[in-house]
Amino acid sequence: MNPTRHESRKIRIAAGVIADASGRLLLVRKRGTSAFMQPGGKIEPREAPLDTLMRELREELGLVIDPATTSWLGLFSATAANEPDSTVEAELFALSIDGQPIAA
Template sequence: MNSIPRESRKIRIAAAIIADASGRLLLVRKRGTSAFMQPGGKIEAHEQPLDTLERELNEELGLVIDPATASPLGLFSAQAANEPDYTVEAELFMVSIESQPVPAAEIEEMIWLEPTAANGLDLAPLTRDLVLRLSGR
């Protein structure tokens, strides 16, 4: 029997939906994993979701965003991609970027995905089940 209390099996994250002019979505894959997902990361105890998003986008992709331009989309839940038996609770934001992202930190790969071409690609459950639908697929 797992001794982790059920409530602590939730991972709170902030994540960005970033699309280019043609509607392709920016997805990242962390080192040592196979699933592509939205850029973002875990919300630290002292952070607000938008603070986390700013920090993570800068650390992972070298992006500096204007928080006033990030549009909150709401709180969404899905199975965690890389932690079995965990759920992610994601604060999602639509974000516009001015510069080209460059993978850094734990990001091993970055792609621009046409939402209708996602078949066969290993996607995190949040991306596969929610983000593609939100982006109009």
Template sequence: MPDIHVSAAVIVDADDRVLVVRKQGTTRFMQPGGKPEAGETPAQTLIRELHEELGLVLTERDLRPLGRFVSAAANEPGHRVIADAFAVTFAHAEVVVQAELAELRWITPEDAATLPLAPLSVEHLLPLAWASRTR
């Protein structure tokens, strides 16, 4: 099965909602991020992608590595995605749909039950985001 390498951001707001995005021409929501350009580290890829897709300006200090995760690719049948995931923190920012994104949503676990989500999000990243919920 061919592999697709990506970097992905797990962004949680003050209300314990997680940011997911949907790219144009697709139906599934996923964590923001994307594929590396030649010579980029996973962190550099994520910083560039979050700037292109959401208008965020971040540095490597804003990223906390969460690990590498493998799932079936959401939009490329017969492929698997290998994602370097990072928790992303920033003081305050307005995220805006840009580049190839069609929409974004801040979701709760209840929303996740009814939203078409990428396997990587369902299997790994959303459970990780909500694992430390304090309620």
């Protein structure tokens, strides 16, 4: 008899490693949670990962990003911090910002 294998749910996101001119990194935290993470969000159906990142940064932090200033870092996977029994698969981009982020 084979043991039951628990399959976790996969969440596809785009996120940014964002530094300012001083080299400080921007991290965010969802209200009511304790884990800090790179800003970004869930990739919508038929949406390119970079488009997702640009949309999320505009909606959540008021940042307008020039896609030419981003560098793709890779695809990374980890256990989700805020969603039980889930794995996050992140398309990660590096970019710098000049403006001041404003949390929505």
